[in-house]
Amino acid sequence: MNEACRRAIEDPETNAAHLQQCASCRALFEELNTPISDARVQVRELPLAPWEGATYRSWPLVIAGAAAVLLAALALCAAVGLSPLRAISMGIGSTAIARSSLLTAADAVRNASTIWQIAFGALFLLVNTALVLLLRRAPRGIDA
Amino acid sequence: MRRPPRILLFLAIAAASVITATLAAPPASSSVVGDARRVLLTPASFTDAAAMMQRTAVVASLLFVWMIAAVALTLISGREIRYSSIEVRTSPLHCLALGLVAVTSFVLTAIVFSWLTSVIGIPLLVALAVFAMLTKIYGTIAVFHAVGTIVAGLRTREQLSQRRWLRGDLAMVIIGLLILGAIRLVPVIGPIVWGLASIFGVGTALATKFGRREPWFLAWRPAEL
Numbered sequence: 001m002n003e004a005c006r007r008a009i010e011d012p013e014t015n016a017a018h019l020q021q022c023a024s025c026r027a028l029f030e031e032l033n034t035p036i037s038d039a040r041v042q043v044r045e046l047p048l049a050p051w052e053g054a055t056y057r058s059w060p061l062v063i064a065g066a067a068a069v070l071l072a073a074l075a076l077c078a079a080v081g082l083s084p085l086r087a088i089s090m091g092i093g094s095t096a097i098a099r100s101s102l103l104t105a106a107d108a109v110r111n112a113s114t115i116w117q118i119a120f121g122a123l124f125l126l127v128n129t130a131l132v133l134l135l136r137r138a139p140r141g142i143d144a
Numbered sequence: 145m146r147r148p149p150r151i152l153l154f155l156a157i158a159a160a161s162v163i164t165a166t167l168a169a170p171p172a173s174s175s176v177v178g179d180a181r182r183v184l185l186t187p188a189s190f191t192d193a194a195a196m197m198q199r200t201a202v203v204a205s206l207l208f209v210w211m212i213a214a215v216a217l218t219l220i221s222g223r224e225i226r227y228s229s230i231e232v233r234t235s236p237l238h239c240l241a242l243g244l245v246a247v248t249s250f251v252l253t254a255i256v257f258s259w260l261t262s263v264i265g266i267p268l269l270v271a272l273a274v275f276a277m278l279t280k281i282y283g284t285i286a287v288f289h290a291v292g293t294i295v296a297g298l299r300t301r302e303q304l305s306q307r308r309w310l311r312g313d314l315a316m317v318i319i320g321l322l323i324l325g326a327i328r329l330v331p332v333i334g335p336i337v338w339g340l341a342s343i344f345g346v347g348t349a350l351a352t353k354f355g356r357r358e359p360w361f362l363a364w365r366p367a368e369l
Binding site for chain 1: 230254301309
């Protein structure tokens with residue numbers, strides 16, 4: 001009994017082709033009165049797996065998309081008399097609003113009454129407990 | 145995953161066109177809603193129009209930066225992006241809930257860190273900000289992939305063999321970015337949709353541990369004697 005025979009005995013459906021070729025294995029299954037399914041898997045009938053064709057790199061689409069966005073950005077920047085780098089820095093710099101809001105909220109909580117500070121502490125614990133509970137769930141994407 | 149009927153796609157495009165056209169040129173109306181819409185969306189003066197165009201230019205410039213980041217990240221870790229994209233398509237509610245809770249947690253934790261003394265608090269705040277930014281960027285790119293796959297993804301093997309360039313992770317990310325980027329340019333609705341995409345993105349990034357699909361916490365088991 002070789003490795004192929006062992007695999008066929010362990011998983012006869014997957015290794016149906018071996019059972020058709022190997023007389024000793026076929027005799028063994030006939031002795032056990034176990035039907036051997038010779039239904040071959042039709043790959044073309046199987047649903048498309050997410051990874052099939054996924055590694056293909058579509059450079060024409062990337063270049064066309066990037067060129068379209070770049071041209072639109074350059075045209076708009078030229079129309080308002082703004083350099084593209086300045087526009088990008090303005091966009092990224094908008095996080096300063098979030099930073100100042102955060103500092104304002106921190107000051108407000110610091111200067112709040114004890115009851116509000118306890119409520120904030122309870123909210124902090126509650127939200128982080130919910131986060132931990134949600135993170136404990138295993139992702140199901142591939143198996144769904 | 146079942147393919148939605150093609151008529152739904154055309155209806156969605158028609159509905160989106162009507163909404164965009166209505167927002168871009170609100171119909172004249174004496175109602176309060178109509179007036180509010182005109183005040184919000186239609187510039188009253190030349191200065192307002194210039195400010196609106198400047199905002200659009202900033203958004204378009206940032207979209208180009210997003211495109212560079214999306215292409216680079218997809219080339220580096222395409223499989224992880226794909227896994228996160230699958231998760232956001234199969235468990236959207238879980239990703240939304242996780243995203244909302246995670247963003248709230250980031251804000252509350254940042255407030256707590258800002259209370260600490262500067263020696264401890266500032267490094268912790270910087271670490272939290274970097275983690276939050278990376279989560280948002282990675283997750284939003286995963287959402288680009290998900291949107292691209294929903295709109296233009298492969299359904300059958302015939303499509304796989306027929307399509308020449310509209311296939312692969314990179315193409316799906318670009319398609320999703322162009323769609324969400326176009327929506328981002330629409331006043332009022334654009335920032336809302338983009339913010340929702342960010343929340344979904346943060347959720348899927350954390351749910352899949354940045355596409356690695358590993359548990360965040362080790363399970364405790366008693367030692368076997």
